[in-house]
Amino acid sequence: MQVKLVAALAATGLFMSACGDKDAQRAQADANAVGFVPPSVTSRLDFGASMERRFRTLDRNADDRITKDELPAPNARIKAFDRNKDGIITAIEWSEGTLAWFDRMDLNRDGTVTSEERAESRKR
Ligand SMILES: [Ca+2]
Ligand SMILES: [Ca+2]
Numbered sequence: 001m002q003v004k005l006v007a008a009l010a011a012t013g014l015f016m017s018a019c020g021d022k023d024a025q026r027a028q029a030d031a032n033a034v035g036f037v038p039p040s041v042t043s044r045l046d047f048g049a050s051m052e053r054r055f056r057t058l059d060r061n062a063d064d065r066i067t068k069d070e071l072p073a074p075n076a077r078i079k080a081f082d083r084n085k086d087g088i089i090t091a092i093e094w095s096e097g098t099l100a101w102f103d104r105m106d107l108n109r110d111g112t113v114t115s116e117e118r119a120e121s122r123k124r
Pocket of ligand 1: 058059060061062063064065066067070
């Protein structure tokens with residue numbers, strides 16, 4: 001009797017969590033469909049750190065420079081980081097460029113970029 005009850009509860013639990021997953025998946029699919037991005041706040045430090053990781057990923061031969069062959073696709077924003085226009089983005093050009101980009105998005109200059117600021121800067 002006891003065992004049966006536990007099994008029944010476990011089965012119910014499994015059933016419910018399966019349902020929950022489905023609901024979450026559907027919610028995610030709906031969100032993707034309308035291009036919804038959950039509200040977020042990004043600090044300058046976090047942004048810098050994630051851009052640093054991005055640089056390391058792009059710099060496949062780890063020579064602290066992103067060369068044309070390391071760029072996934074022609075990208076106007078990344079090209080603009082190349083201040084001396086030698087076709088190579090150095091680690092310094094990258095960090096200055098990405099932080100300047102962050103500062104342009106940080107409309108109220110409080111050191112964080114909210115999803116609203118991000119959306120607003122995309123419109124400009
Ligand atoms: Ca490189
Ligand atoms: Ca350069």
